[in-house]
Amino acid sequence: MRMLHTMLRVGDLQRSINFYTEVMGMSLLRQKDYPKGEFTLAFLGYGDEADHTVLELTYNWGVSEYEMGTAYGHIAIEVDDVYQATAQAKEKGCKILREAGPMNAGSTIIAFLEDPDGYPIELIGADHVRT
Template identity: 55%
Template sequence: MSDQSTRFRMMHTMIRVFDLEKSIKFYTELLGMTLLRRDEYPDGKFTLAFVGYGPEENNTVVELTHNWDQATPYEIGSGFGHLALGVNDIYAVCSELERNGASIPRKPGPMKHGTTHIAFIEDPDGYKIELIGLDTMK
């Protein structure tokens, strides 16, 4: 059997966003990602914006999909869980995010059944993003 880890590579995760500019601002300004590329598809009436912490060639990124004709915000549904980002000093990070307008429905603190400290924030469309305290993981 071949080594599957050399055959496959996680490239991106895609979420549909209602207000593309607001979402790009959230992911780049509040979470420190870079807008890697933005592709317009006029015939299909949609735009794809890729954001992440490094080039797509060797990093997993987030694809923000904006359908031009979407009249109302998307329903997130019950199947999607969350994106996860590792951070150092989760309390300081959350404090800064909150000062800059981020919604933090689950304030930082230890997991219920562990010692790692986590928090949950929400992007402009209500997608949950788990912050994991890298310096608290055991």
């Protein structure tokens, strides 16, 4: 078994695709409209779906926003340098929720960004220790 994807519902598909490709550096892997269901799916990631877990963006036609549930946490993305990645995201107009720095209960360097629909994204340094 392996994890295939995480799905987020988005209110403006092109805006979200632009964010995940231009700010987060993902590639748009595939996109398809489903007219009978009135939705569009877009899959993005850092590598081919055969080998990598990807992000599925679901746009339900005519729905421009969603309420953020209290159970949702965040997406975590490993980056080489959290400070640099945060600065680059800020330069591209991304909202920074937490500036880069050590986490509260340890030394791992993290930051939090917000995507166009309000989903938090944690950036974690590539040198973090997996426990």
